[in-house]
Amino acid sequence: MNVPTAAELAAALAEDPDGLNEFAGLTSTTNATEEPAAPPSLIKCELTGHMATITLANDRRRNALSGQLLDELVSALEQLARVRARAVVLRAAPGAVVWSAGHDIRELPRDGADPITYHDPLERALRAIRKHPAPVIAMVHGSVWGGATDLALSCDFIVADQTAQFAITPVNLGLPYNASGIQNFIARVGAHIARQMFFTAEPIHAEQARECGIINYLVDSSQLQAHTNDLAERLARKAPLAIAVIKEQIRMLSEANPVSATTFERIEGLRSQVYASSDYQEGINAFLEKRPAKFTGGKPGDPAPAEH
Ligand code: KGA
DSSP states (O other), X not given: OOSOOHHHHHHHHHHOTTSOOOOTTOOOOSOTTXXXXXXXXXXXXXXXXXXXXXXXXXXXXXXXXXXXXXXHHHHHHHHHHHTTOSEEEEEEOTTOSEEEOOBOGGGXXXXXXXXXXXXSHHHHHHHHHHHOSSXXXXXXXXXXXXXXXXXXXXXXXEEEOTTOXXXXXXXXXXXXXXXXHHHHHHHHHHHHHHHHHHHHOOOEEHHHHHHTTSOSEEOOGGGHHHHHHHHHHHHXXXXXXXXXXXXXXXXXXXXXXXXXXXHHHHHHHHHHHHHTSHHHHHHHXXXXXTSOOOOOOOOTTSOOOOOO
């Protein structure tokens, strides 16, 4: 993996504290003959002064959020916290027209297990962004799908251009989204727009995304990178401890939504009916077979529908 280790980041910072430190493509010094070759890295991490950029770099799979990509993202954020980066930009590689296609559908479980548990790599990454001490800015050019919209909404800012669009698509897969994700959408866009996004699974385009508070700054494509870097530099000049503690308070207070144990258990019971259903299997099969899904709405145990 070419994400620099914390030691590499710290050593480079110590060598050149005032200059521009570039970390793209740094590799571990482990002797390659001792271990099997690691798969190519799916993200790139660079640190320039106090500002970091994490680039999603798997356009071939439209930056689908696989376990590997998300583990690398979490690891990069941990390392950037250790070297006290003061602002992090999360972006897709230049030229990509899909920012991210969301959860890697090939990695969704097919064995009756909950598809998005607390320990799912996507959930770990969402928490890593929300708990990261420095502000994380999603710089969005292009379309954002499913769990990637949750990921972008978990960032502290979204700076986007006119090509940006955001969709949340579990109803295309017959998948029961989870309570923390739905809470995140309600907190960010309100129940009314959350219903529109979840029920239609249609993308919200840039103008509406700005109106409903998804996008903080909507700028021309030619200004996207400059505007994002300028914001990151401004944030990097503020008091980092104050930012970290205010960020953590906003997270804790916005998540402080008392739900009784009974209600939570009811939510989990309802969700399990969905991921145990034939619609969930059909949604994944349809994606893999590149065809529209045919959903029946049958609950587990219902008789199979008659063929027409
Ligand atoms: N998971 C796994 N593989 C994916 C993927 C995904 N989410 N999205 C794309 N791919 C693969 C795709 O199978 C293809 O592989 C390659 O990436 C290029 O995609 O070459 P292969 O082996 O066939 P494609 O479709 O050819 O690219 P495109 O024509 O440019 O279209 C891009 C989009 C993003 C529009 C299209 O790929 C798409 O609709 N993807 C699925 C988007 C989506 O619905 N994501 C939601 C995933 O679910 C999710 O996040 C959750 C948990 N949820 O919604 O609840």
